Amino acid sequence: MAQRPVHIRVDDRVRLMSAVLAATKWPEREQQMQRHRAHAHARNTTKRIERHKHHPAIEATQVLLDKGAPLEALYTYALKLTWPEMEDPYAPRWVPPKWNEQLKNFYQVAELEAWWKEEDEAWQKARSEAEKLISKVNFYTFLQPFVGEVVEQLVFVANVSYPSTRSVGVRIGGELMSITPPRIAWGDNAPWPFDEDAGHLYTHALGDYARLLMLSYLRQNADRVAAAAQKPLPVTDEFKEKYVTWGDQFTELFVIGAVALFLEQAVNPQEAKAFILMQDKAKGVKIIPGLVSVLRRYLNEFADGKYESLINYLPNFPGHLRVAKSISSL
Numbered sequence: 473m474a475q476r477p478v479h480i481r482v483d484d485r486v487r488l489m490s491a492v493l494a495a496t497k498w499p500e501r502e503q504q505m506q507r508h509r510a511h512a513h514a515r516n517t518t519k520r521i522e523r524h525k526h527h528p529a530i531e532a533t534q535v536l537l538d539k540g541a542p543l544e545a546l547y548t549y550a551l552k553l554t555w556p557e558m559e560d561p562y563a564p565r566w567v568p569p570k571w572n573e574q575l576k577n578f579y580q581v582a583e584l585e586a587w588w589k590e591e592d593e594a595w596q597k598a599r600s601e602a603e604k605l606i607s608k609v610n611f612y613t614f615l616q617p618f619v620g621e622v623v624e625q626l627v628f629v630a631n632v633s634y635p636s637t638r639s640v641g642v643r644i645g646g647e648l649m650s651i652t653p654p655r656i657a658w659g660d661n662a663p664w665p666f667d668e669d670a671g672h673l674y675t676h677a678l679g680d681y682a683r684l685l686m687l688s689y690l691r692q693n694a695d696r697v698a699a700a701a702q703k704p705l706p707v708t709d710e711f712k713e714k715y716v717t718w719g720d721q722f723t724e725l726f727v728i729g730a731v732a733l734f735l736e737q738a739v740n741p742q743e744a745k746a747f748i749l750m751q752d753k754a755k756g757v758k759i760i761p762g763l764v765s766v767l768r769r770y771l772n773e774f775a776d777g778k779y780e781s782l783i784n785y786l787p788n789f790p791g792h793l794r795v796a797k798s799i800s801s802l
Contacts, residue, residue, distance in 0.1 A: 475610055475612075476610075476612050476626075477607075478606050478611060478626045478627065478677075479626070479627045479628070479647075480599055480602055480603045480606060480627075480628045480629075480630070481628070482599055482629070483551070483629055484555060484588070485550045485551050485553060485555055486547065486550070486551070486629050486651055487584070487588060488550060488575065488579055489546055489547050489550040490514075490631060490634045491517055491521060491578075491582065491584055491633065492530060492533050492575065492578065493533070493633075493634040493635065494514060494517045494518045494521060494633060494634050495518070495521045495522075495525045495527070495530045496525075496530055496533055496534045496537060497534060497537070498537065498634055498635065499518055499636075502634075502635065502636060502637050505637070506637060506656070508636070508637065508656040508657070508663075509657065509660050509661060509662055509663070510634070510656075510663070511594070511632040511633070511636060511653070511654060511662070511663050513594040513595070513632040513633060514632060514636055517591075517633055517634075520582075521582050524578065524581065524582050527577075527578050527581070527582075528574045528577075528578075529571065529574035529575045529577065529578040530578065532568040532571055532574060533546070535568070536566075536568070543635060543638075543640050544640055544642055547640050548643075548644065549564070549567060549571075550575070551642060551644045551649070553572055553575075556576075557576075558572050558576040559572065560572040594632050595630075598630035598631075598654065598666055599630050601665050601666035601667035602630040602652075602666045602667070602673060604667045605667055605673050605674070606628060606673070606677070608670075609674065609734075611626055611677070611678055611681055612626070614678070614734055614737075615678075615681065615682060617770075617771055617774045617775075617782070618685075618686070618726070618730065618782050619685040619686060619688075619689045620689070620781060622681075622685065624643075624646050624647060624648045625646060625647045625648070626647075626648050626650075627648065627649040627650070628649070628650050628677055629649060629651045629652070630654070631652060631653045632654070634653075635653065636653045636656065636663070637653070637656060638653075639651060639652040639677075640680075641679070641680025641681070641683060642684075643684050643688075648680070648681050648684050648685070650676060650680035650681060652673065652676040652677060652680075654666050654669075654672070655669045670738070670739050670743075671735055671739050671743040671746070674731075674735060674738055675731050675735065675747060678730065678731055679730075679731050682726065682730045683727050686722075686723045686726050686727070687719075689782070689783075690722070690723065693783045696783050697718070697719055697783075700718075700786040700787045700789070700790070701718035701719070703787070703790040703791065704718070704790065705718065705721050705725065705789075705793065706759065706790070706793055706794045706797050707721055707725070707759070708756060710756055711724075711756070711757065714755075722789070725757075725759075725763055726767075728755075728757060728760060728763065729760065729763040729764050729766070729767045730767065731747060732744045732748055732751075732763075732764050733764055733767055733771075735747055736764075744764075748760045748764075758797075759793065759796070759797045761796075762797045762799065765796050766789065766792045766793050766796050769792065770782065770785050773785070
Protein backbone atom coordinates (compact mmCIF):
# COMPACT_ATOMS: atom_id res chain seq x y z
CA MET A 473 0.00 0.00 0.00
CA ALA A 474 1.45 3.35 -1.07
CA GLN A 475 2.31 5.89 1.61
CA ARG A 476 -0.26 8.67 1.89
CA PRO A 477 1.36 11.97 0.98
CA VAL A 478 1.37 15.21 2.92
CA HIS A 479 0.23 17.93 0.54
CA ILE A 480 2.78 20.75 0.46
CA ARG A 481 1.29 23.99 -0.77
CA VAL A 482 1.71 27.66 -1.41
CA ASP A 483 -1.69 29.06 -0.41
CA ASP A 484 -2.69 32.62 -1.31
CA ARG A 485 -5.04 32.94 1.66
CA VAL A 486 -2.17 32.08 3.99
CA ARG A 487 0.02 34.60 2.17
CA LEU A 488 -2.71 37.24 2.47
CA MET A 489 -3.07 36.84 6.22
CA SER A 490 0.72 36.83 6.59
CA ALA A 491 0.92 40.08 4.59
CA VAL A 492 -1.76 41.57 6.84
CA LEU A 493 0.31 40.62 9.88
CA ALA A 494 3.33 42.27 8.27
CA ALA A 495 1.46 45.60 8.26
CA THR A 496 0.35 45.32 11.90
CA LYS A 497 2.48 45.57 15.03
CA TRP A 498 3.05 41.81 14.92
CA PRO A 499 6.64 42.02 13.60
CA GLU A 500 7.52 44.40 16.45
CA ARG A 501 5.93 42.04 18.97
CA GLU A 502 8.04 39.16 17.68
CA GLN A 503 11.21 41.21 17.98
CA GLN A 504 10.34 42.21 21.53
CA MET A 505 9.98 38.56 22.47
CA GLN A 506 13.14 37.43 20.68
CA ARG A 507 15.54 39.45 18.56
CA HIS A 508 16.00 37.76 15.19
CA ARG A 509 16.20 38.34 11.46
CA ALA A 510 13.00 37.33 9.71
CA HIS A 511 13.07 35.85 6.21
CA ALA A 512 13.96 38.38 3.50
CA HIS A 513 10.49 38.02 1.94
CA ALA A 514 8.82 38.85 5.26
CA ARG A 515 11.00 41.93 5.78
CA ASN A 516 10.52 43.09 2.20
CA THR A 517 6.77 42.62 2.48
CA THR A 518 6.71 44.88 5.54
CA LYS A 519 8.57 47.58 3.60
CA ARG A 520 6.38 47.23 0.52
CA ILE A 521 3.08 47.63 2.36
CA GLU A 522 4.23 50.24 4.87
CA ARG A 523 2.00 52.87 3.25
CA HIS A 524 -1.06 50.67 3.79
CA LYS A 525 -0.68 50.18 7.55
CA HIS A 526 -3.74 52.36 8.22
CA HIS A 527 -5.92 50.41 5.82
CA PRO A 528 -9.22 49.33 7.47
CA ALA A 529 -8.27 45.65 7.11
CA ILE A 530 -5.03 46.25 8.99
CA GLU A 531 -6.63 48.32 11.72
CA ALA A 532 -9.39 45.73 12.22
CA THR A 533 -6.78 42.97 12.47
CA GLN A 534 -4.73 44.97 14.97
CA VAL A 535 -7.81 45.38 17.16
CA LEU A 536 -8.29 41.61 17.12
CA LEU A 537 -4.64 41.02 18.03
CA ASP A 538 -4.85 43.57 20.85
CA LYS A 539 -7.86 41.69 22.23
CA GLY A 540 -5.83 38.48 22.27
CA ALA A 541 -7.37 36.76 19.26
CA PRO A 542 -5.27 33.66 18.52
CA LEU A 543 -3.52 33.44 15.17
CA GLU A 544 -5.24 30.09 14.66
CA ALA A 545 -8.60 31.89 14.54
CA LEU A 546 -7.36 34.50 12.06
CA TYR A 547 -5.88 31.94 9.69
CA THR A 548 -8.88 29.65 9.97
CA TYR A 549 -11.11 32.54 8.95
CA ALA A 550 -8.91 33.47 5.99
CA LEU A 551 -8.68 29.87 4.81
CA LYS A 552 -12.46 29.50 4.84
CA LEU A 553 -12.95 32.48 2.53
CA THR A 554 -13.57 31.71 -1.11
CA TRP A 555 -10.68 32.66 -3.39
CA PRO A 556 -10.23 35.06 -5.07
CA GLU A 557 -13.75 36.38 -4.37
CA MET A 558 -13.12 36.30 -0.61
CA GLU A 559 -16.75 35.68 0.16
CA ASP A 560 -17.49 34.84 3.78
CA PRO A 561 -19.64 31.70 4.03
CA TYR A 562 -20.02 31.53 7.80
CA ALA A 563 -18.99 34.80 9.56
CA PRO A 564 -18.42 33.87 13.23
CA ARG A 565 -19.49 36.47 15.79
CA TRP A 566 -15.99 37.66 16.61
CA VAL A 567 -15.27 38.72 13.01
CA PRO A 568 -15.34 42.52 12.46
CA PRO A 569 -18.09 43.76 10.11
CA LYS A 570 -17.11 43.52 6.43
CA TRP A 571 -13.64 42.24 7.32
CA ASN A 572 -13.61 39.97 4.28
CA GLU A 573 -14.38 42.95 2.02
CA GLN A 574 -11.61 44.94 3.69
CA LEU A 575 -9.16 42.08 3.22
CA LYS A 576 -10.08 41.85 -0.46
CA ASN A 577 -9.56 45.58 -0.90
CA PHE A 578 -6.20 45.42 0.88
CA TYR A 579 -5.15 42.58 -1.42
CA GLN A 580 -6.04 44.74 -4.40
CA VAL A 581 -4.61 48.12 -3.36
CA ALA A 582 -1.40 46.57 -2.03
CA GLU A 583 -1.05 44.75 -5.37
CA LEU A 584 -0.21 41.52 -3.60
CA GLU A 585 -0.78 39.33 -6.65
CA ALA A 586 2.01 41.17 -8.50
CA TRP A 587 4.21 41.10 -5.39
CA TRP A 588 3.84 37.35 -4.98
CA LYS A 589 4.76 36.83 -8.62
CA GLU A 590 7.94 38.83 -8.04
CA GLU A 591 8.70 36.79 -4.92
CA ASP A 592 7.55 33.40 -6.20
CA GLU A 593 11.07 31.96 -6.16
CA ALA A 594 11.30 32.35 -2.37
CA TRP A 595 8.02 30.51 -1.83
CA GLN A 596 8.79 27.73 -4.29
CA LYS A 597 12.27 27.24 -2.86
CA ALA A 598 10.83 26.85 0.64
CA ARG A 599 8.20 24.46 -0.67
CA SER A 600 10.82 22.31 -2.39
CA GLU A 601 13.04 22.25 0.70
CA ALA A 602 10.14 21.16 2.89
CA GLU A 603 9.13 18.45 0.44
CA LYS A 604 12.60 16.89 0.64
CA LEU A 605 12.20 16.30 4.37
CA ILE A 606 8.50 15.45 4.55
CA SER A 607 8.85 12.80 1.84
CA LYS A 608 11.22 10.89 4.13
CA VAL A 609 8.73 10.32 6.96
CA ASN A 610 5.20 9.04 7.54
CA PHE A 611 3.21 11.14 9.99
CA TYR A 612 0.05 9.11 9.33
CA THR A 613 1.59 5.82 10.44
CA PHE A 614 3.25 7.33 13.49
CA LEU A 615 0.03 8.92 14.76
CA GLN A 616 -2.30 5.97 14.08
CA PRO A 617 -1.67 4.05 17.36
CA PHE A 618 -2.53 7.17 19.34
CA VAL A 619 -5.60 8.55 17.55
CA GLY A 620 -6.70 5.78 15.22
CA GLU A 621 -6.62 6.01 11.44
CA VAL A 622 -5.92 9.56 10.32
CA VAL A 623 -8.65 10.17 7.76
CA GLU A 624 -7.85 13.86 7.40
CA GLN A 625 -5.49 15.10 4.70
CA LEU A 626 -2.30 16.53 6.19
CA VAL A 627 -1.14 19.78 4.58
CA PHE A 628 2.09 21.71 5.08
CA VAL A 629 2.76 25.34 4.14
CA ALA A 630 6.39 26.51 4.28
CA ASN A 631 5.81 30.10 5.40
CA VAL A 632 8.49 32.65 4.51
CA SER A 633 6.37 35.53 5.80
CA TYR A 634 4.81 36.11 9.23
CA PRO A 635 4.58 34.75 11.86
CA SER A 636 8.31 34.07 11.73
CA THR A 637 8.84 32.57 15.19
CA ARG A 638 6.03 30.04 15.52
CA SER A 639 3.84 27.73 13.51
CA VAL A 640 0.07 27.89 13.17
CA GLY A 641 -1.94 24.67 13.07
CA VAL A 642 -5.53 24.77 11.79
CA ARG A 643 -8.31 22.39 10.80
CA ILE A 644 -10.09 23.34 7.57
CA GLY A 645 -12.81 20.87 6.65
CA GLY A 646 -11.13 17.52 6.12
CA GLU A 647 -7.63 18.97 6.17
CA LEU A 648 -5.12 19.60 8.94
CA MET A 649 -2.69 22.35 7.99
CA SER A 650 0.64 23.28 9.56
CA ILE A 651 1.85 26.76 8.56
CA THR A 652 5.50 26.75 9.60
CA PRO A 653 8.32 29.29 9.20
CA PRO A 654 11.99 28.35 8.81
CA ARG A 655 14.07 28.13 11.96
CA ILE A 656 15.40 31.53 12.98
CA ALA A 657 19.16 31.87 13.37
CA TRP A 658 21.30 33.58 15.98
CA GLY A 659 21.69 37.35 15.88
CA ASP A 660 21.32 39.03 12.51
CA ASN A 661 21.76 35.90 10.42
CA ALA A 662 19.13 34.78 7.93
CA PRO A 663 16.84 31.88 8.89
CA TRP A 664 17.98 28.33 8.17
CA PRO A 665 16.79 26.74 4.93
CA PHE A 666 14.01 24.26 5.68
CA ASP A 667 16.00 21.27 4.43
CA GLU A 668 18.94 22.04 6.72
CA ASP A 669 16.97 21.55 9.94
CA ALA A 670 14.81 18.44 9.88
CA GLY A 671 14.23 18.63 13.62
CA HIS A 672 12.63 22.07 13.35
CA LEU A 673 10.27 21.11 10.55
CA TYR A 674 9.25 17.79 12.12
CA THR A 675 8.75 19.40 15.53
CA HIS A 676 6.29 21.97 14.24
CA ALA A 677 4.49 19.88 11.63
CA LEU A 678 3.99 16.82 13.80
CA GLY A 679 3.21 19.00 16.82
CA ASP A 680 0.45 20.81 14.95
CA TYR A 681 -1.07 17.62 13.53
CA ALA A 682 -0.83 15.77 16.85
CA ARG A 683 -2.50 18.59 18.78
CA LEU A 684 -5.40 18.95 16.36
CA LEU A 685 -5.96 15.20 16.20
CA MET A 686 -5.75 14.64 19.95
CA LEU A 687 -8.17 17.46 20.74
CA SER A 688 -10.67 15.86 18.37
CA TYR A 689 -9.98 12.37 19.74
CA LEU A 690 -10.63 13.46 23.32
CA ARG A 691 -13.87 15.21 22.33
CA GLN A 692 -15.07 12.06 20.58
CA ASN A 693 -14.41 10.06 23.76
CA ALA A 694 -15.56 12.68 26.25
CA ASP A 695 -17.25 10.28 28.69
CA ARG A 696 -14.22 8.04 29.03
CA VAL A 697 -11.90 11.04 29.29
CA ALA A 698 -14.04 12.37 32.14
CA ALA A 699 -13.60 9.07 33.97
CA ALA A 700 -9.83 9.07 33.43
CA ALA A 701 -9.65 12.69 34.59
CA GLN A 702 -10.63 11.63 38.11
CA LYS A 703 -6.92 10.86 38.53
CA PRO A 704 -4.92 14.11 38.36
CA LEU A 705 -1.82 14.35 36.22
CA PRO A 706 1.52 14.84 38.03
CA VAL A 707 2.21 18.34 36.71
CA THR A 708 3.22 21.58 38.41
CA ASP A 709 0.83 24.30 39.54
CA GLU A 710 2.32 26.58 36.88
CA PHE A 711 1.48 24.01 34.21
CA LYS A 712 -2.07 23.71 35.56
CA GLU A 713 -2.50 27.49 35.43
CA LYS A 714 -1.58 27.52 31.74
CA TYR A 715 -3.48 24.35 30.84
CA VAL A 716 -6.53 24.41 33.06
CA THR A 717 -8.49 21.29 32.14
CA TRP A 718 -7.29 17.70 32.40
CA GLY A 719 -7.82 17.32 28.66
CA ASP A 720 -5.68 20.36 27.85
CA GLN A 721 -2.95 19.14 30.20
CA PHE A 722 -2.96 15.69 28.64
CA THR A 723 -2.95 17.09 25.10
CA GLU A 724 0.06 19.29 25.78
CA LEU A 725 1.94 16.43 27.43
CA PHE A 726 1.04 14.11 24.57
CA VAL A 727 2.27 16.55 21.93
CA ILE A 728 5.60 17.05 23.72
CA GLY A 729 6.11 13.33 24.25
CA ALA A 730 5.03 12.37 20.73
CA VAL A 731 7.37 14.91 19.14
CA ALA A 732 10.29 13.68 21.25
CA LEU A 733 9.57 10.08 20.22
CA PHE A 734 9.26 11.03 16.57
CA LEU A 735 12.52 13.00 16.55
CA GLU A 736 14.28 10.06 18.16
CA GLN A 737 13.05 7.78 15.36
CA ALA A 738 13.14 10.13 12.36
CA VAL A 739 16.29 12.15 13.12
CA ASN A 740 18.40 10.82 16.00
CA PRO A 741 18.37 10.55 19.83
CA GLN A 742 20.47 13.71 20.13
CA GLU A 743 17.79 15.76 18.36
CA ALA A 744 15.17 14.35 20.72
CA LYS A 745 17.30 15.23 23.76
CA ALA A 746 17.80 18.77 22.46
CA PHE A 747 14.03 19.13 22.04
CA ILE A 748 13.43 17.84 25.58
CA LEU A 749 15.90 20.35 27.02
CA MET A 750 14.25 23.15 25.05
CA GLN A 751 10.79 22.22 26.33
CA ASP A 752 12.09 22.00 29.88
CA LYS A 753 13.58 25.47 29.59
CA ALA A 754 10.61 27.05 27.80
CA LYS A 755 7.74 25.43 29.71
CA GLY A 756 9.29 24.06 32.88
CA VAL A 757 8.13 20.52 32.07
CA LYS A 758 10.47 18.36 34.15
CA ILE A 759 8.77 15.05 33.45
CA ILE A 760 9.47 14.68 29.73
CA PRO A 761 11.89 11.72 30.01
CA GLY A 762 9.30 9.86 32.07
CA LEU A 763 6.56 10.97 29.68
CA VAL A 764 8.46 9.56 26.70
CA SER A 765 8.98 6.25 28.50
CA VAL A 766 5.25 6.02 29.25
CA LEU A 767 4.29 6.66 25.62
CA ARG A 768 6.89 4.14 24.47
CA ARG A 769 5.44 1.60 26.90
CA TYR A 770 1.97 2.21 25.49
CA LEU A 771 3.22 1.73 21.92
CA ASN A 772 4.86 -1.57 22.85
CA GLU A 773 1.76 -2.85 24.60
CA PHE A 774 -0.46 -1.61 21.77
CA ALA A 775 1.69 -3.56 19.31
CA ASP A 776 1.40 -6.64 21.54
CA GLY A 777 -2.39 -6.34 21.51
CA LYS A 778 -2.82 -5.45 25.18
CA TYR A 779 -4.67 -2.24 24.27
CA GLU A 780 -6.92 -1.70 21.27
CA SER A 781 -6.57 2.07 21.45
CA LEU A 782 -5.21 4.91 23.55
CA ILE A 783 -8.58 5.50 25.16
CA ASN A 784 -8.35 2.01 26.69
CA TYR A 785 -4.97 2.90 28.16
CA LEU A 786 -5.94 6.40 29.34
CA PRO A 787 -7.05 5.41 32.89
CA ASN A 788 -3.54 4.02 33.50
CA PHE A 789 -1.71 7.04 32.12
CA PRO A 790 -1.66 9.26 35.26
CA GLY A 791 -0.38 6.45 37.48
CA HIS A 792 2.24 5.29 35.02
CA LEU A 793 3.43 8.86 34.50
CA ARG A 794 3.66 9.40 38.25
CA VAL A 795 5.84 6.29 38.63
CA ALA A 796 8.00 7.26 35.64
CA LYS A 797 8.43 10.75 37.07
CA SER A 798 9.66 9.29 40.36
CA ILE A 799 12.11 6.96 38.62
CA SER A 800 13.52 9.63 36.29
CA SER A 801 14.09 11.99 39.23
CA LEU A 802 16.30 9.49 41.09
